[in-house]
Amino acid sequence: MAIEHTLSIIKPDATRRNLTGAINAKFEAAGLRIVAQKRIHLTKAQAETFYGVHKERPFFGGLVTFMTSGPVVAQVLEGEGAVAKNREIMGATDPKKAAAGTIRAEFAEDIEANSVHGSDAADTAAHEIAFFFAGIEIVG
Numbered sequence: 001m002a003i004e005h006t007l008s009i010i011k012p013d014a015t016r017r018n019l020t021g022a023i024n025a026k027f028e029a030a031g032l033r034i035v036a037q038k039r040i041h042l043t044k045a046q047a048e049t050f051y052g053v054h055k056e057r058p059f060f061g062g063l064v065t066f067m068t069s070g071p072v073v074a075q076v077l078e079g080e081g082a083v084a085k086n087r088e089i090m091g092a093t094d095p096k097k098a099a100a101g102t103i104r105a106e107f108a109e110d111i112e113a114n115s116v117h118g119s120d121a122a123d124t125a126a127h128e129i130a131f132f133f134a135g136i137e138i139v140g
Ligand code: RTP
Pocket: 054, 059, 063, 092, 093, 111, 112, 113, 114, 116, 117, 118, 119, 120
């Protein structure tokens, strides 16, 4: 399988509980390399743009409020089949449905405050990485 890059975000519920290292340990144990990383506090406009695909969904307003409620850690993960592998390590959106051992099963508070974001396909990964990082910041 090809080496891919995917965009990951450690969400405000997880940064607040000091879980950045524990989550990164899971990525690294699974063979994903963190090739870029930065801690930022998203503005409302930035969160609305990033999650624009969901703007008609009933949870959009709550999601934007949550994603701007504290700092996030945006990161680029590199590895074989990184997009699908990261989604597997994250687990289902709703932590009640997430498989044992996944990040969301272990750390998420609920379906909204679910600790991590991960790109869902190669094309969205490229778009989402470019939203947060310049090429010069990605060091494999
Ligand atoms: P993500 O985009 O953050 O990686 O999560 P995902 O693909 O598993 O879930 P998605 O359907 O794309 O939803 C994006 C984020 O919106 C919040 N959400 N809240 N209250 C709700 O019913 C609800 N549903 C989704 C979650 O933070 C979810 O990760």
